[in-house]
Amino acid sequence: MEKIAILIETRQGEIKPSLYGVITAAQDAEHELLALAFGADTARFADQLKPYGIHHLVTITAPSARSFSNPDNRARAIIRAMDHFDIRTLFALTSLAGKDLLPRIAARLDAPLVMDCLAVNLVDSTVEKPQFSEKTIATIRVTGHHRIFGIRPNMIEPKTMPVETETVVFNYQGTADDRLEVVETRQGKSGAIDLSEAEIIISGGRGMKNGENFQILQECAQVMGAAVGASRVAVDNGWVPHSMQVGQTGTTVCPKLYIACGISGSIQHFAGMKTAGTIVCINTDPDAAMMQQCDYGIAGDLFKIIPALTRQLKAHR
Amino acid sequence: MFDAALFYLRPHVIITDPMNIYVCVKHVPDSAATIRIVEPNQIDENITFLLNPYDENAVEAAVQLKADSDDTDVIAVTVGKPAAIDTLKSALAMGADRGIHVVTGYWPDSIVTARALQAAIIKDGLPDLILTGKAAIDSDGYQTQFRLAAALDIPVATHVGSIARNDNSVTVTCGLEAGGEQVIRMRMPCVIGTAKTLNTPRYPTLPDIIKARKKEIREVSIDHLAIEPPDSRMEIIALKSAVQKRRKQMIAGSIEESVTELIRRLKGEARIPLS
Numbered sequence A: 001m002e003k004i005a006i007l008i009e010t011r012q013g014e015i016k017p018s019l020y021g022v023i024t025a026a027q028d029a030e031h032e033l034l035a036l037a038f039g040a041d042t043a044r045f046a047d048q049l050k051p052y053g054i055h056h057l058v059t060i061t062a063p064s065a066r067s068f069s070n071p072d073n074r075a076r077a078i079i080r081a082m083d084h085f086d087i088r089t090l091f092a093l094t095s096l097a098g099k100d101l102l103p104r105i106a107a108r109l110d111a112p113l114v115m116d117c118l119a120v121n122l123v124d125s126t127v128e129k130p131q132f133s134e135k136t137i138a139t140i141r142v143t144g145h146h147r148i149f150g151i152r153p154n155m156i157e158p159k160t161m162p163v164e165t166e167t168v169v170f171n172y173q174g175t176a177d178d179r180l181e182v183v184e185t186r187q188g189k190s191g192a193i194d195l196s197e198a199e200i201i202i203s204g205g206r207g208m209k210n211g212e213n214f215q216i217l218q219e220c221a222q223v224m225g226a227a228v229g230a231s232r233v234a235v236d237n238g239w240v241p242h243s244m245q246v247g248q249t250g251t252t253v254c255p256k257l258y259i260a261c262g263i264s265g266s267i268q269h270f271a272g273m274k275t276a277g278t279i280v281c282i283n284t285d286p287d288a289a290m291m292q293q294c295d296y297g298i299a300g301d302l303f304k305i306i307p308a309l310t311r312q313l314k315a316h317r
Numbered sequence B: 001m002f003d004a005a006l007f008y009l010r011p012h013v014i015i016t017d018p019m020n021i022y023v024c025v026k027h028v029p030d031s032a033a034t035i036r037i038v039e040p041n042q043i044d045e046n047i048t049f050l051l052n053p054y055d056e057n058a059v060e061a062a063v064q065l066k067a068d069s070d071d072t073d074v075i076a077v078t079v080g081k082p083a084a085i086d087t088l089k090s091a092l093a094m095g096a097d098r099g100i101h102v103v104t105g106y107w108p109d110s111i112v113t114a115r116a117l118q119a120a121i122i123k124d125g126l127p128d129l130i131l132t133g134k135a136a137i138d139s140d141g142y143q144t145q146f147r148l149a150a151a152l153d154i155p156v157a158t159h160v161g162s163i164a165r166n167d168n169s170v171t172v173t174c175g176l177e178a179g180g181e182q183v184i185r186m187r188m189p190c191v192i193g194t195a196k197t198l199n200t201p202r203y204p205t206l207p208d209i210i211k212a213r214k215k216e217i218r219e220v221s222i223d224h225l226a227i228e229p230p231d232s233r234m235e236i237i238a239l240k241s242a243v244q245k246r247r248k249q250m251i252a253g254s255i256e257e258s259v260t261e262l263i264r265r266l267k268g269e270a271r272i273p274l275s
């Protein structure tokens, strides 16, 4: 039985919800599934992973807990574990962390790697992934001793496939490359959901008029458990930070629901949210490009519509 | 072959010879271009191509580093079809000193691209710093910088939003999720993948563009670089247009009515778990 590994990603010590879809992408009755997680305290994940078909949970430990804050060290540890357990296929999230870790691993192994996969076919070793600003979907065949797949968050609906999960500890003894040193790590806003993995996103564009008005979106987001995004115009005007930008030169997102407020729907904005499950457009201009390519459109003033949405959602609770 | 020993014996602290900054740039379709699929796995390339937007930040950073120290050479390198020379010209107009074009008859995958970049760079000189965009907007692979660093056996950081140069090292900040940051110090030579937040790329002026015409561009065929053929491959076997089926329903009525109707449809037919 071939062994396939899934790299576990956590947020504030818990498995990220979008990770279960990655396991589903790797699920296959023919294969043995291993989950790789950093830190001794991850042994408690076994119960959460059992319903999704993980046979072995490998907790990767090191003499110093700090050593895994070094990205190069993380990559080396994964490679050692892959070697030790004879893992030749690796799955993970195409998150910000995945965009650093997966290519580090692939480069060292000289292995093929495709990021942002929408679907993976393990039998013929092909994947589907968007290219050219999400205007095309490419079928890519990977060839190599190893193969590595980054899965687009929220793309694959998690499916259960219960098995017994056994926990194994893998102690990584390697030393760090002293040519790359982590000076400091400043964690992002605690509790904040990263855009790339959010299930619901409400975004604002030029129609927001200024930075303070984004508070209207924040309030609505809080009620829905959503993250707040923005168009490049809102970022370039200094209203919100670049980490909130959705699009070609911002973050690519794939939420279940995307609400675009005062965003016209440029090609470059669509390049970042085209695979969203459901798109809602709120715009004063009924002819805006976003209106033409959305699921639900309301032609009207966002400054009236969003507060009403927040109010009604609150009332529903 | 590449002599690693020689590479590291170089005394990086005593900078008597010029500092060499290589900037790897890619020729990519304009994000606004209409993509037409002409063969099962080819697009019609009769569209506007540009210097990859993230690579613009890499060129800008190199040119700024050059402004800080007198003796710096900025060399733009591209791997691609003959038309990619235009992207080198854009980099030269932004202030790179000279260009190297590894000419191919096809668009290679990132495994081959990294090998070609490595071969072209070490054939040309000793890099102190290699800059490139964190991704190319055509293939969104996010990996060439890592493969290049592995081929040269030097450190790499990506998604870099600031660069500070020290004597023989650089300190960079890398973006983490939810607005977090990691500060990393890397010994030179090293590879940096640049993010949009790093700087605002300059627009070349007409005199810049004219001046750039005199700058040297060396062309070398990929076949002359004696690249070892890799065992691994990523091949595009088919392309299709991405069409998302959307409901395209307009919701009318008063503000309150239309919001009520929107919530009803989101929870109902769209099955969104609105808490």
Ligand SMILES: Cc1cc2nc3c(=O)[nH]c(=O)nc-3n(C[C@H](O)[C@H](O)[C@H](O)COP(=O)(O)OP(=O)(O)OC[C@H]3O[C@@H](n4cnc5c(N)ncnc54)[C@H](O)[C@@H]3O)c2cc1C
Binding pocket: A204, A205, A206, A207, A208, A230, A231, A232, A233, A234, A245, A246, A247, A248, A249, A250, A251, A261, A262, A263, A264, A265, A266, A267, A268, A269, A272, A282, A283, A284, A285, A288, A300, A301, A302, A303, B031, B053
């Ligand atoms: C290389 C490149 C990369 C780019 N990358 C990105 C990217 O990553 N992300 C991105 O977003 N853009 C990107 N762009 C920019 C893109 O082309 C557009 O300029 C941008 O997306 C437009 O932002 P917008 O929709 O907010 O503004 P506009 O196009 O000006 O649209 C504003 C909309 O708000 C509506 N509006 C105004 N007031 C109200 C109101 N009170 N209520 C409701 N609606 C209202 C208007 O009707 C209009 O439709 C990029 C461009 C290039 C060339």
